[in-house]
Amino acid sequence: MRSFFIMVVLFMAGAQVYGQETILPDTTSSCRADSVLIIAESGYDGYIWSTGDTLGFIWAFSSGEYWVDTHIGDSLFYDDTTYLNIVDVSIVQSDTSFNCGDTIMLSIDPTFYECFWMPGDTVTDSIHVYPRIDTTYYAFFTDPMEPSNYCTDSIRIEITPIIILDTIIQTSMGCPEEDKAQLEMTVSGGFAPPYEYEWSKGTPLYSDPSKVTKVTDGPINYVVIDTIGCTLKGEYNVKAYTIPEVELIADPADTIYLQRPYIEFxxxxxxxxxxxxxxxxxxxxxxxxxxxxxxxxxxxxHTYQDAGTFIVAVAYDTYYGCKGTDSLTIIVKPVKFKIPNVFTPDGNGINDLFIISYDSGGDGGNGEDPAYKFGESDDPININDFYNSNTLIILNRWGQKVFEANNYQNDWDGDGLTDGVYFYILDCKGEHEDKTYKGAVHIITAGGNQ
Structure with a gap:
C-alpha cells in the first residue's frame, strides 16, 4: 500500500488540506494511504496536538478529527481543528515505466467506487492505456452511496524511447547569428519508417525533412515521431565559425600630445x-x-589635428566572411610643462638636475611659476614625447650662454656653475605650433635647498 501525503495549513477560520499530486488542492480527503502528514502553520512558539505530539506536524493513520493548540509567547493562544477523511480506495498499479509501444491496464480496488479517469475522460473501474510520452493518469473516486466521500489518486508512467538516434551531422556552417548552417539526421528503430521530423528552428527540406537548412548557431531541439506516435526528443548544439579576437596596438601609447600627435596603429x-x-x-x-x-x-x-578623446574602431572580415569589431580609446592632450625656478646640484641625490615635468593640472601657460619647485609628485619626462624637437639655452645674468642642448633630456646638473640666478630659453617645435618657454632658475649648492 502506498503512502500518501497531505499538508494541512491551519487557520482560525478553518483548516485547508492539500493532497499530493491532486488537481483539487483544497480537498480534505485522501485516498488509501499508510499515513498522512498534517502540517500546522509555522511561526508559533509551541504546538500541542490531539495526538499528544508537540511538533509542528503529525502523521495521521486514520480518518477523524485532529486539533492543535498553539501559542506565541505567554499571552497569545490559538487553536484550530481539521477533519481528515481517508477513503479506502486506490489505483492498484504503482508508478512504472516501459517501452514506447507497450500498453498497460490500470484498475482500482475496490471496484465499488465510481471512477473517472483523466486523461481518458471515461468512467470505468479499469482502463487500457498506451502512452507514447511520459504521462500522469488521475483517478477521481466518488462513493455512489455517499457523494461527499471522495478522493483523487494518480499514477505516473514514464516511457522509454525505442527510436534510436544513429547520427546527427552538421554539414555546413555559418557565421555567428547567420542562418547558414545545415544538419542531417539518421534514426532507426520504432514502428517506422517513415518518420516525422520536427525542428525547433530552420527550414526542413520538403523532400527529406530529416535534413534542415537555414539554421542559426546555438541549441536546436528535434522530435522524431514514428507511425504509432512514439517519439525521440533531443537537442543539438549548432556551431558557427569562430570570430578571432584581435589585440589592438597603439604605438607609442594610447595617450599622446597635440604637438607630437602621431600614432602607429x-x-x-x-x-x-x-x-x-x-x-x-x-x-x-x-x-x-x-x-x-x-x-x-x-x-x-595617423596624425591627430586636435586635442580630445577619440574612440578608434576597427571592423574586419574573416576568411569565411564573418565580421568582427573592436575598439580602443586614444587621448590627445595639450602640452603643459612645469619648469622649476630652483634646483640644488649638491650631489645629495635630491633635486640635483634641472628637470622639466608635465603639468597634469596646469592651465597650459608657459610654465613660469615663481612659487614652483620640483618635488616628489613630479615625474621627469622626455620632452620629445611632447614636441618634435627642442633646444634648451641657459644664460647667465650678463646674457652669456653657459649651456645649450638640442633635444634636452632632463640631465643638466648645472655644470659646476656658481650659485646664482640664471635664465633659460626652451624653444620647442611642434606639429601644429612652436612654443618658447622662458624664465629664471636659481642654482643653490653651498646652502642646500631653499
Missing amino acids: SYENPLYDSLGADTFQITTFTWDFGDGGTSHYSPVN
Missing part, C-alpha cells in the same frame, strides 16, 4: 598566429580613427 591575431587555420584568418581590415579619418592598411600611421 596595428593589430595582432593570436588565434591565427598560433593555429594558422583559415577560420581565423582576417582578410580585410578598416580603421576608423574617431576624427573622421579611416584606413584599410595595418600597420598604419
Whole structure:
C-alpha cells in the first residue's frame, strides 16, 4: 500500500488540506494511504496536538478529527481543528515505466467506487492505456452511496524511447547569428519508417525533412515521431565559425600630445598566429580613427589635428566572411610643462638636475611659476614625447650662454656653475605650433635647498 501525503495549513477560520499530486488542492480527503502528514502553520512558539505530539506536524493513520493548540509567547493562544477523511480506495498499479509501444491496464480496488479517469475522460473501474510520452493518469473516486466521500489518486508512467538516434551531422556552417548552417539526421528503430521530423528552428527540406537548412548557431531541439506516435526528443548544439579576437596596438601609447600627435596603429591575431587555420584568418581590415579619418592598411600611421578623446574602431572580415569589431580609446592632450625656478646640484641625490615635468593640472601657460619647485609628485619626462624637437639655452645674468642642448633630456646638473640666478630659453617645435618657454632658475649648492 502506498503512502500518501497531505499538508494541512491551519487557520482560525478553518483548516485547508492539500493532497499530493491532486488537481483539487483544497480537498480534505485522501485516498488509501499508510499515513498522512498534517502540517500546522509555522511561526508559533509551541504546538500541542490531539495526538499528544508537540511538533509542528503529525502523521495521521486514520480518518477523524485532529486539533492543535498553539501559542506565541505567554499571552497569545490559538487553536484550530481539521477533519481528515481517508477513503479506502486506490489505483492498484504503482508508478512504472516501459517501452514506447507497450500498453498497460490500470484498475482500482475496490471496484465499488465510481471512477473517472483523466486523461481518458471515461468512467470505468479499469482502463487500457498506451502512452507514447511520459504521462500522469488521475483517478477521481466518488462513493455512489455517499457523494461527499471522495478522493483523487494518480499514477505516473514514464516511457522509454525505442527510436534510436544513429547520427546527427552538421554539414555546413555559418557565421555567428547567420542562418547558414545545415544538419542531417539518421534514426532507426520504432514502428517506422517513415518518420516525422520536427525542428525547433530552420527550414526542413520538403523532400527529406530529416535534413534542415537555414539554421542559426546555438541549441536546436528535434522530435522524431514514428507511425504509432512514439517519439525521440533531443537537442543539438549548432556551431558557427569562430570570430578571432584581435589585440589592438597603439604605438607609442594610447595617450599622446597635440604637438607630437602621431600614432602607429596595428593589430595582432593570436588565434591565427598560433593555429594558422583559415577560420581565423582576417582578410580585410578598416580603421576608423574617431576624427573622421579611416584606413584599410595595418600597420598604419595617423596624425591627430586636435586635442580630445577619440574612440578608434576597427571592423574586419574573416576568411569565411564573418565580421568582427573592436575598439580602443586614444587621448590627445595639450602640452603643459612645469619648469622649476630652483634646483640644488649638491650631489645629495635630491633635486640635483634641472628637470622639466608635465603639468597634469596646469592651465597650459608657459610654465613660469615663481612659487614652483620640483618635488616628489613630479615625474621627469622626455620632452620629445611632447614636441618634435627642442633646444634648451641657459644664460647667465650678463646674457652669456653657459649651456645649450638640442633635444634636452632632463640631465643638466648645472655644470659646476656658481650659485646664482640664471635664465633659460626652451624653444620647442611642434606639429601644429612652436612654443618658447622662458624664465629664471636659481642654482643653490653651498646652502642646500631653499
